Every structure is written in structure tokens, then in C-alpha cells.
Amino acid sequence: MRYSLLAGGKRVRPVLCLAACEMVGGDESLALPMACATEMIHTMSLIHDDLPCMDNDDLRRGLPTNHKKYGEDTAILAGDALLSFSFEHVAVRTPKTVSPDRVVRAIAELGSAVGSAGLVAGQIVDIASEGDEDDLEYIHIHKTARLLEAAVVCGAILGGADDESVERARRYSRCVGLLFQVVDDILDVTKSSEELGKTAGKDLASDKATYPKLLGLEGARRFAAELVDRANGELAGFDPAKAAPLYHFANYIATRQN
């Protein structure tokens, strides 16, 4: 569990969760257990997706994948424990100043991002897909965007947001979620394995559907720029100083190099 959770990574989901909490006026401590939970779930999905019976990846974040290091049995169980612990951690560690009703709502939101309407649905279609455009969109929404959305929405809920602010945060996160995958696909065809810390060109070599394959490299870049604008448009209703981290985050995601 520690090997994969603490192997680095961009911590995109936790950062978004804390930023959303602060944007709606909450102290970041209110969403810190949830921020950790989103990273545990992301890590669990990487461990299971890397297994030989799934994507069969040997390298992740510049290190051997979990099953290469510890064996398949331990890797499956490490993922299971991370998934379970993520919910437990939110239930046990969220500060008592947050209304329990908000904790229950956030747990429901987190759960819906993982199961048969979330990450798992995306991976099931990914395994079966032959790479057409509908599959591509479905896979990206479920494998990437849903958990990013849950991170932002849960941060807003735990930070004390009213319903309208929660929904504005949700729309922002949907744009950023899609943006994240478009940029990932672009980097896969433009960077080396060393620069990425994972096997580059893998999507191209396989039948996997990607945005550059569907839109061309320049088309994918234009789509990314459009998504940044739409995401930041949703932040207009918030205090600009408090929304600044999420505003700059969308730009960071668009311009990241690994």
C-alpha cells in the first residue's frame, strides 16, 4: 500500500479537493482526509489496472509496478485495502466540525466515482474496447473524470458549499477531468518513457483509442485550450482570490510536461 501510494505522482485529486474546499470558504483541514482518500482510490485503480490480466504494465512512475515488486496476490489485496481504507479514513478522520450529514453525502459521492458507474465501468469498457470514439469518451469520463469530479465536489461539500456552488464546482471539474485525459494522450505521443516515468508510445502501439488518433495532434491541442476556457468560466461566481488556485490549476494541467 505504501509502495504505490508514496511513489510520487502529481497528487492532482487531493490538490483539487483541498482547493475546492477553500474556494467555498472552508479550511483545508475539513477536506484533508477526503483528499487523501481520493489519492488512495486513484492508486488502487492504478495497481489493479497494471495487473497482467488487465493492462499488463511493468513500469509506473519510474518504478516496477506493484505486482512486479510484491506479486499479483499482494498487489490485488493492497488495492482492496486502499479502497476500503479510503472510506474508513473519511469516516474516522474528517473533523467533527463538519456536519455528519455532509460526511455521508461526500462518501456517497466518492463511492459513485469508483464502482460500476465509475472507475470500474471505465476499466471494463477499456478492456473490451476496440477503440471507437464513443468508447474513448466513455472510458475517459469513467476512468479519469469521475474521480476528479468527486474530489472537487467532495471538497466543496465538506467545505460547507450551498447546493448551487457544489454544482458549479462539479461543472468545473468535468471540464478539467476531460482536459487531463486529452493532455495525457498528447504527452504519450510527444514524450519519451524517461520524461514520463512510464512506458511512452504504448497507446500508439496498441489499439487503444486516444484523442490525437481521433482529432490529430493539433486538433487535440485546440480541444485542450477550449476546455481550459470552459472550466475557468465556471469559477466566475466565486471570490477570485479563493478561486485562483483552481483557475491556475486548469492552466497547469493544460501545460504540464509529464
Place this chain on the structure above:
Amino acid sequence: MRYSLLAGGKRVRPVLCLAACEMVGGDESLALPMACATEMIHTMSLIHDDLPCMDNDDLRRGLPTNHKKYGEDTAILAGDALLSFSFEHVAVRTPKTVSPDRVVRAIAELGSAVGSAGLVAGQIVDIASEGDEDDLEYIHIHKTARLLEAAVVCGAILGGADDESVERARRYSRCVGLLFQVVDDILDVTKSSEELGKTAGKDLASDKATYPKLLGLEGARRFAAELVDRANGELAGFDPAKAAPLYHFANYIATRQN
């Protein structure tokens, strides 16, 4: 998910959860989502434990195991989705008449039964064990007793129990949890595969630690009888009519034939 969840089974955990809820004076509807959640988690642990890299079982409840029917990738993901959905289901479906504070406490209890201090810990030791007595106890506590305990304790919490009643319910469940495994081990050496609906004699053929191996068949039977008495002793403080289902349940577990 449906194939394994709806393949039958004794529904021990849900029954215990609902009975505990009613014992402390709650309506069973208060604990129904949690009862379902405990069965989802139990099913998930069976699916993952049956995988080729774990116990490599082909038969479960008289049917092909999940990975034999759907492939390893789908089996792993079905387990992941069941685990995630169990928490989501409790958060979304527990009646609003239950205080959200109790829902959060129950989710924490459920999570602690699954992760690296629960089911997963038991399976990790099971995989590595060479069958000595300390390992046997550790494995049974974590793979069987902890989830039974969580089912009973969560039922009591959601039913509105005070702290003392929750702890009495916990002690009852610890005896029943151990009892359940002792009887399982006895049945493995005394029944055929057809009677059990799973591969019989498997524990004997492998290096796996069992109570009949350690205590002898008669010693294991005496231990089971002692556990029934201790379990039912914990119920003395409750309304006898409301505690009757749990009282008879301990006897049922002790005398079950498959």
C-alpha cells in the same frame, strides 16, 4: 457482481446485522442497506480469494467461480465495484431517520473490518502461512470474525443502541465469528463436495491450518459448544424476546450441515 452476489449462500452477515438492529429496539429497515453491504463485501472477498494467484478455486456455492465464468479481469473489477458500492449503498440508502452521526460511525466500523486490519490482513497471512496455531487464529479472526463482528455492531449502532449495548453485541459477535470458522473446518473433513457445494477436503489436502487438525475432531466439537455458551451469555442483558433470533442463530451456526 450479480452472478456471485445472488448465487445463494447463507446470508449469515445480513441476518446478524438485522437481528442486532432489532435486538436493540430498532426497526430492521434502519439496518437493511448495511445488511446488504456486509454481503457485498463478503462476496467480494470470496471472488478475490478464489483467483488463480490466491486460493485458485474453480467451484463456489456449487457454481464455477467468478473468474472461471467471466475471466480474471472482470472478476477483479466485480470485486472492486462490490466493495465500493457497499459503502455507497450505506451512505445513500440508510433511512434519513437514522442520525448521520450513526451512519458515519457504522461506515468506519465496516471499513475497519475489510482493510489492512481486517479481511485483507487475514488473506495476506493466509497466503504466507505454513499452518501454525498462531497463524490459524489470526487468519480466522481477520477473514471471518471481523466482518461478522462489523455486521452485528453496525446493526446495533444503526438500531440506536447505547455504547454499552454496542459492546455487548460486539462480544457476542466475536464468539459467533470464531464458532463459524470452527464449524466450517469440521464440515470440510466430515462432508462431501456435493453436500457442501464447494470442494471438500481441500483444507486437509493442503497445508492449511484448521481446528480439527490442531484440536482433533472431537476437540474442535467441544470448542464449538463452549463458544455457543459464551456467545449466548452476552445476550442476557437484552429483552429475551428481541434477543431470541441471535440466541437461536448461535445454535444454528453450531449445528449447520453445509
